[in-house]
Ligand SMILES: Cc1cc2nc3c(=O)[nH]c(=O)nc-3n(C[C@H](O)[C@H](O)[C@H](O)COP(=O)(O)OP(=O)(O)OC[C@H]3O[C@@H](n4cnc5c(N)ncnc54)[C@H](O)[C@@H]3O)c2cc1C
């Protein structure tokens with residue numbers, strides 16, 4: 017018997033038969049065209065998830081009204097012209113053996129006029145906490161018009177073959193704005209106490225119910241706690257849940273937050289796994305209809321336990337399925353080591369603010385139909401230099417495609433700089449992902465040689481047909497007067513030798529590495545002074561983890577000096593300068609850490625290109641960036657060679 021019996025038990029949601037308890041969360045991909053039409057890329061993206069075995073997919077939020085479109089990356093269903101494209105999508109999912117529900121959405125005051133060309137609307141004229149854009153208060157007649165637009169959206173969804181609809185009532189979008197005491201100050205029938213604020217949501221459900229077949233799934237996604245001082249809390253959301261149940265809702269999808277608390281909505285690695293389970297359990301205790309739970313559910317054992325403990329009926333997986341569309345099938349086959357784990361870094365959500373969806377660990381997004389690793393017709397002898405994310409990714413794909421692949425790594429272990437990335441507190445999952453990369457390279461039969469440094473001479477002797485140089489950046493310490501003579505060390509050394517650094521440590525540079533090193537050393541009991549010349553800390557980090565790491569540093573009493581330059585390093589001291597102030601010496605430090613520049617590293621490329629037929633320089637060696645680019649370039653090289 018499978019180790020996850022409940023997770024793989026079927027479920028009936030109205031007329032929708034779900035083969036297991038896993039649901040794909042609605043997540044914008046920006047793979048549609050700028051007018052909101054379905055594209056081949058978006059079809060391929062969702063088809064891959066259907067093939068991967070999820071119970072049903074929830075299509076990303078789709079605009080029922082042009083004024084409620086967040087930006088030009090959002091799908092649309094506000095006109096019949098969108099039906100054929102959506103029908104092509106549902107047909108493809110059904111042919112692949114999947115089921116698909118659509119999320120109907122109106123962003124209200126969170127719609128961006130820069131894209132829509134229209135003034136955003138809301139229950140009350142209260143600006144967006146994020147964009148600060150002031151919306152226009154809706155009239156009662158306009159409210160009724162939007163309710164009917166949700167109904168029309170549902171009718172089109174039924175025509176397009178969707179197996180159900182989910183109404184987006186969460187995350188600070190229009191329906192949530194009506195439900196929330198924070199954003200609804202109306203004095204008419206759509207504002208006031210809980211029942212009156214719920215009227216808009218209730219009438220949407222009732223409107224759809226009147227036009228949809230009996231038992232057609234109408235799911236409501238709510239923010240059971242808005243994670244703000246004056247927003248919805250579980251107690252009031254429980255009352256709203258009962259109102260929605262009475263209106264004919266088939267199931268409640270429990271999420272959390274609004275735009276003011278966005279750093280908690282898509283929980284990054286600083287937040288707990290399963291952080292919204294208590295909310296789903298709370299809602300489940302007051303309704304009879306099924307409850308769906310979302311929020312950093314990565315581990316199938318956790319998912320199984322939630323179901324066994326009756327805290328929810330269906331498990332909603334968001335980034336887990338961006339990272340690995342085949343997660344459900346891999347869990348079913350108990351191939352847990354083969355799961356490409358989401359590392360909760362939130363590069364995905366950051367990417368869709370202005371372009372298409374990307375993922376650090378999954379370079380195939382939006383290329384699902386093109387990036388097939390077809391066997392090569394011309395097998396080559398290929399040497400990979402460097403066993404970091406770029407080298408490991410390239411090696412695995414090339415070997416799987418039938419080339420003879422050898423990887424040389426100069427150190428005694430694989431992982432490159434990414435090994436350091438996983439040392440900071442709460443970033444253990446990055447280490448797990450590294451284990452996955454190493455395992456996949458080994459399973460692909462890559463011949464790996466550790467403690468083997470590539471030189472132009474050794475490469476010549478090896479005589480490969482092609483070389484992939486993935487040997488990382490050239491690490492150069494930032495030049496600061498007195499640093500070398502007074503024994504300042506680099507970030508990587510500080511990570512490795514935490515126990516021998518003494519207690520009082522100065523870190524020069526509050527960029528991504530400086531902040532995470534400070535967090536790491538504080539958690540090792542050290543006293544930290546962190547100096548950053550720019551006005552803000554952590555620039556270069558993804559916004560969500562950046563917010564949390566800065567909060568952590570503030571809470572732990574780290575001495576933070578921003579807008580401050582270190583002009584000299586002395587013997588156990590640093591001299592700092594805040595603009596327009598006199599220099600100040602801080603002393604008594606046991607260790608001083610200085611930042612490292614990760615520079616382009618093409619010396620070996622230049623040395624070998626005269627005698628190696630094909631040379632590719634990828635990852636940080638080509639340009640110091642992050643694992644996302646390293647992995648993507650590794651896979652791209654693997655596919656094209
Ligand atoms: C402290 C720290 C934290 C980070 N945090 C993150 C993060 O949270 N998210 C993120 O995406 N990125 C992070 N990064 C950046 C990320 O680690 C790098 O972008 C990524 O590792 C680059 O991969 P790569 O394979 O190109 O190079 P590397 O990871 O540098 O790997 C290069 C490998 O080549 C080997 N090598 C070098 N020369 C030779 C030679 N001549 N012969 C054989 N082998 C050789 C090296 O030993 C190394 O193992 C972090 C980096 C650091 C230092």
Ligand SMILES: Cc1cc2nc3c(=O)[nH]c(=O)nc-3n(C[C@H](O)[C@H](O)[C@H](O)COP(=O)(O)O)c2cc1C
Pocket residue numbers: 041042043044045076077119184186187237271281282283310311312313332333334335336364365368373
């Ligand atoms: C790239 C991205 C896009 C998202 N788009 C939507 C959306 O269209 N509608 C919605 O309700 N939630 C959206 N979300 C939130 C997710 O549905 C989900 O609630 C969140 O990612 C937490 O679940 P997870 O931890 O399983 O990823 C999005 C999240 C991400 C990462």
Ligand code: SF4
Pocket residue numbers: 335336338339357358359360361362363364365374375376377378
């Ligand atoms: S970008 Fe990061 S958080 Fe988003 S799915 Fe990929 S690994 Fe997960």
